Amino acid sequence: MAHILIASARPDALAGFIAALAQAGSRVDIAPSAKAAQEAVRHEPPALCLVDGDLPDMKALGLVSRLIEINACVTSAVVSPLSDAAFHEAGEGLGILLRLPPHPGPAEAQTLLAALAAIA
Known part of the structure; x- marks a missing residue:
C-alpha cells in the first residue's frame, strides 16, 4: 500500500x-x-x-524544491496546466515523476500508481 500525500487547497475537485x-x-x-x-x-x-498546482502559500515547484530539502527520498508529481515540454523545462532538475492535467480523474490515478510502481 502506497502512502500518498496530496498537497491541495481543493480536495473536493480531486474527489x-x-x-x-x-x-x-x-x-x-x-x-x-x-x-x-x-x-x-x-x-x-x-x-x-x-x-496540486500552486497552493495559497507557495508555488508548486517551490514546494517540490522544499520537499527535496526535507527528504530527498520523497517522490513528487505535480498537477499543472503547462504542456509536457513547458513543464519539463520549468521543473528541470527537481526529479518530478510526472505532470498530471488540471482535473485528474481515475485514469490519471492509475497512470500515477503505475509510474510509482515502476520506480519502486
Whole structure:
C-alpha cells in the first residue's frame, strides 16, 4: 500500500482521483497548504507527494524544491496546466515523476500508481 500525500487547497475537485487512489489500496492524506505538506513530510514521509498546482502559500515547484530539502527520498508529481515540454523545462532538475492535467480523474490515478510502481 502506497502512502500518498496530496498537497491541495481543493480536495473536493480531486474527489474522483483520490477515490481511485484509495480504491487501488493507497493511503491518501491531504495537506491544504505548503506549510502543512512540509510538516507532514517531516513527520511521516510518504512514498509520493502530489502537489496540486500552486497552493495559497507557495508555488508548486517551490514546494517540490522544499520537499527535496526535507527528504530527498520523497517522490513528487505535480498537477499543472503547462504542456509536457513547458513543464519539463520549468521543473528541470527537481526529479518530478510526472505532470498530471488540471482535473485528474481515475485514469490519471492509475497512470500515477503505475509510474510509482515502476520506480519502486
